[in-house]
Amino acid sequence: MSCPWAKIEKPEPVNLTDVMSEELAREMQEKEYKKLQASALDTTEAEQEAITSVENLLPSCSVSVDDDEMIAKMLQIQFDKEYDEYLALTERKYNGGSKVSVSFENYKRTPLNPDFESDTEEEEIIDVSERKFWDRFEHLEKEYASIPPCGYKVEQNGNVVTKHDMTMSGRKNACKLMSFPPEFQTGDGENFDLKISNKVFNSLKMYSFKEQARRYKIHDRKEDHATAEFGMDEHTRLLIYKLINKQLLERVDGVVSIGKEAVVLHAETDPCCPDTTPDTALPKECAIKVFKTVLSEFKDRDKYIKDDRRFKDRMGKQTTTRKIVHLWAEKEMANLSRMQKVGLRCPQVVKLKNHVLIMSFIGENNVPAPKLKDADLDEDDAKRAYKEVIESMRTLYQNANLIHADLSEYNILYHNKHCYFIDVSQAVEPCHENAFFFLMRDCENISKFFSKLLPDVMTGAQIFRYVSDVDFGDRMKWLEIASSKKMKPHLMDRPGKDQSTYNFESVWEKVASGELKVPEVPDKTFVEVQPPVVDPPQS
DSSP states (O other), X not given: OOOSSSOOOOOOOOOHHHHTOHHHHHHHHHHHHHHHHHHHHHHHHHHHHHHHHHHHHTGGGOOOOOOHHHHHHHHHHHHHHHHHHHHHHHHHHHHTXXXXXXXXXXXOSSOXXXXXXXXXXXXXXXXXXXXXXXXHHHHHXXXXXXXXXXXXXXXXXXXXXXXXXXXXXHHHHXXXXXXXXXXXXXXXXXXXXXXXXXXXXXXXXXXXXXXHHHXXXXXXXXXXXXXXXXXXXXXXXXXXXXXXXXXXXXXXXXXXXXXXXXXXXXEEEOTTOTTOOSTTOOOSEEXXXXXXXXXXXXXXXXXXXXXXXXXXXXXXXXXXXXXXXXXXXXXXXXXXXXXXXXXXOOOOEEEEETTEEEEEOSEETTEEOOBTTTSOOOHHHHHHHHHHHHHHHHHHHHTSOOBOXXXXXXXXXXXXXXXXXXXXXXXXXXXXXXHHHHHHHHHHHHHHHHHTTOSSOOOHHHHHHHHHSSOTTXXXXXXXHHHHTOOOGGGTTOTTSOXXXXXXXXXXXXXXXXXXXXXXXXXXXXXXXXXXXXXXXXX
C-alpha cells in the first residue's frame, strides 16, 4: 500500500513456528524485564524529589494552636476517625468470610457523601488492594475480565498471563460452581483459594444435570400436580373459575387461614345466581375451603373413613391421595348437613366440587370470627360459652349421632356471643371402634380449656357422662351402645330417627329378670251362643 505523505514500512512476514517458539517468548520476557527496571529507576528518583520538597515545606506549614475552637475540632475529627475504625473492625469481625455481610456505614461519624465533607479535612488515599469486594469470586471475575481480546496480558512484575492459565481457569471454574442449582451441595469456597480443573468441573456439571432430570422425573406424576402452594394449583383455580362463570361466586377476596390440611379463602356470592330461590337464598359472604391434595397426612386419615358406614365401601387399597381428599371433603359436607338438621350452630353448606367446599362465612365484613382460644371472654361470657359447648356436644351425640373427634378451642369459633363448631371432616359415629376414645379426648380438651377461665368446671369424665349417659370405664355398656347405634341403610342420612335395631335376646332377658314389664291383657268373657231352633216345616 502506497501513501503520498510518508513511506510506510512493509510489515515483515511472521511465521507461526517462530511465534510459538520458546526462544521468541524468552526474548520478549527479557525485554519486559528491562522496561520494568528502567521504570523502577525513574520512580525512585521522582520519589526522592517529592520527599525533599515536602520536607522543605513542613517548617512553613506550622499550625497555630492558640484557638480553643480549632483544637476542639481537631480532637473531634480524631475521635470520629477512631470511632469509625472501631466500627470497621467490628464489621469485619461479624462478617468474617460470609458472602452476606452486615454493614455499619450508617453508624459512622464521617459521612460517605463527599458533599458533606469538610474542605479542611485531608483526603485519604485508599489503596486498591484494601478495597473490599462483595466476595472473592467477584474479585476473580473482574481479574479474568481484565484480559484484553488478544488473549494475554502482561502483569506489573513482567509475567505474561494468558486466558488459558491453569490457575485462572481453576478459579473461574470455582466461580461457575456457585451458579449450580440450589439443591446441589456446593459449599462455600470463599474462605480459601478454591481451584477446580476442567475435568472435575465438567464431571460435576454433568452430574448436576442428571440429578436435576431425575428429580423432575420422580415428581412429574399426575398425582403430584397437587395443591402445594397455598392449596391453589391449576386444577383448583379452574374449578373456582367455573363457579364464577356459573354466577355462584361474584369474586374471591383472599386467604383467611392456612392450615396443614386445607386453605380457607373468603369470597362473595353472586346475587344474580339463577339457581337460587327465596327459600334457598345464598349467604352474602362465604368461605371456600380448599383441601390440599399433596399432603401424606391424608393417607393416615383412612381410619376415620374405613369404619364409617357411609364411606367404607368407597375406600380401597388402590385409592389415591386425591380420591381420599375428595372423600374427606364429602364427609365434611355430610357431617355439616347433619349438624344443621338438628339445629347446631355450624357453617351452612353451599356447594361441593371435588376437593373445594363452599360454606357460609362465620364473621362480618371480610373479618373472620375469632377462635375460642383468641376470643376476649369475661366471666359471664365464659360461663355462657361453656354451657353452650357442653349442650352442643350432647346434641351432637344424642340427636346427630356424631362425635367430633377433634374438638378443642381451636375448632370452635366465637361469633355474636355464640359458639360455632367447625372442621368436622373427621367426625365419626358412635359405632366406630375408637369413637368413645375420641369423645373422651374431646371432653378432656374442653375441660382443660374452661378450667383456666372458670372455677368448678366438670372434669373430662363428668362431661363424658353428661354427653353419652355412660361412664367411661363401663366397657360393656360401650359395646351395647355401639351395637345399638349402628344405622340402618335407609336411615343413614336421617338423624333423629329411631335407628336402633330390635334384639330379641336382650328383650327376653329383661323380661325374665323383671326389668321390662309385660302389659297385662284383660280376660275376655266368652258367652255361649245357642243356635236358633228352627221348627221343621209342616206338611
